[in-house]
Amino acid sequence: MFNLENEKVLVAGGSSGIGLATAKLLSEVGAIVTIGGRDERKLEQAHQVLGANANTISFDASDQSQRLAALAKVGSIDHLVIALSGGKGAGPFEKLPPSDLRTGFEAKFWTHFSLAQESLSYLNENGSITFVSAISARAANPGTAGLAAINSAIEGMVKPLAVELRPRRVNAVSPGVVDTPWWNWLASEVKEETFNRFAQASPVGRVGQPEDIAQAIVFVIGNTFMTGCVIECDGGLRLVGQQL
Numbered sequence: 001m002f003n004l005e006n007e008k009v010l011v012a013g014g015s016s017g018i019g020l021a022t023a024k025l026l027s028e029v030g031a032i033v034t035i036g037g038r039d040e041r042k043l044e045q046a047h048q049v050l051g052a053n054a055n056t057i058s059f060d061a062s063d064q065s066q067r068l069a070a071l072a073k074v075g076s077i078d079h080l081v082i083a084l085s086g087g088k089g090a091g092p093f094e095k096l097p098p099s100d101l102r103t104g105f106e107a108k109f110w111t112h113f114s115l116a117q118e119s120l121s122y123l124n125e126n127g128s129i130t131f132v133s134a135i136s137a138r139a140a141n142p143g144t145a146g147l148a149a150i151n152s153a154i155e156g157m158v159k160p161l162a163v164e165l166r167p168r169r170v171n172a173v174s175p176g177v178v179d180t181p182w183w184n185w186l187a188s189e190v191k192e193e194t195f196n197r198f199a200q201a202s203p204v205g206r207v208g209q210p211e212d213i214a215q216a217i218v219f220v221i222g223n224t225f226m227t228g229c230v231i232e233c234d235g236g237l238r239l240v241g242q243q244l
């Protein structure tokens with residue numbers, strides 16, 4: 001569908017889940033991909049999936065000196081995908097510790113913001129930035145006000161940045177519930193029960209696969225008429241209130 005032959009893409013958070021599926025699809029359409037993450041073992045395993053043409057860079061995106069060193073090492077890029085996962089911030093509003101929400105903002109909002117900002121010295125004028133936000137920004141699910149705040153903050157930057165950074169393009173893809181290692185904090189039987197519940201609630205009758213989201217990300221990278229958009233790729237789950 002798209003030819004991204006020889007375009008250089010950095011996928012931050014590309015060693016797992018949505019980022020890895022995106023890196024794979026980008027490689028298939030000809031891009032030269034570098035994946036970033038903290039865990040070198042995960043990076044090596046992902047490298048084996050992607051093949052010799054892909055590159056890896058180990059860095060912690062929450063650490064400024066590591067971010068800057070990683071960007072300098074990767075050098076000029078045509079596109080940046082930020083698929084870094086977050087952390088805390090979920091739970092009933094009345095009992096949500098503000099410290100949890102601060103930690104959640106540090107892990108997701110500030111890493112996305114900082115990496116996007118610091119990448120500008122390396123990002124091609126005709127290139128793009130794609131943030132990966134989350135369904136919580138647009139759904140009305142009890143227990144997700146904190147996550148909604150974090151992901152809305154990311155999505156809120158998309159339109160102004162699309163105008164401010166032009167001709168570079170800026171978009172976000174907002175996934176629903178997707179079967180990735182992010183959910184491995186749940187015991188396997190609890191995870192299965194949770195996914196079944198989401199699948200039944202979802203208009204499409206299933207949870208997402210990383211490849212579903214990768215297709216939306218590659219679409220906004222490859223379609224040069226797309227900017228200032230948040231694509232909701234969630235099987236319609238945001239339309240049906242669902243307790244997490």
Ligand SMILES: NC(=O)c1ccc[n+]([C@@H]2O[C@H](COP(=O)([O-])OP(=O)(O)OC[C@H]3O[C@@H](n4cnc5c(N)ncnc54)[C@H](OP(=O)(O)O)[C@@H]3O)[C@@H](O)[C@H]2O)c1
Pocket residue numbers: 012013014015016017018019036037038039040042059060061062082083084085086111132133134135174175176177178179180181182183
């Ligand atoms: N899965 C879902 O249901 C779902 C739903 C809505 C939104 N999302 C969003 O989709 C994005 C991708 O999530 P996922 O499900 O694919 O998660 P995942 O499988 O856990 O992958 C997360 C990736 O981010 C990297 N990462 C996390 N923190 C990092 C840091 N500080 N520095 C560098 N790399 C870091 C991880 O590698 P290391 O751990 O080795 O660093 C890994 O490569 C996240 O923004 C998430 O919030 C996911």
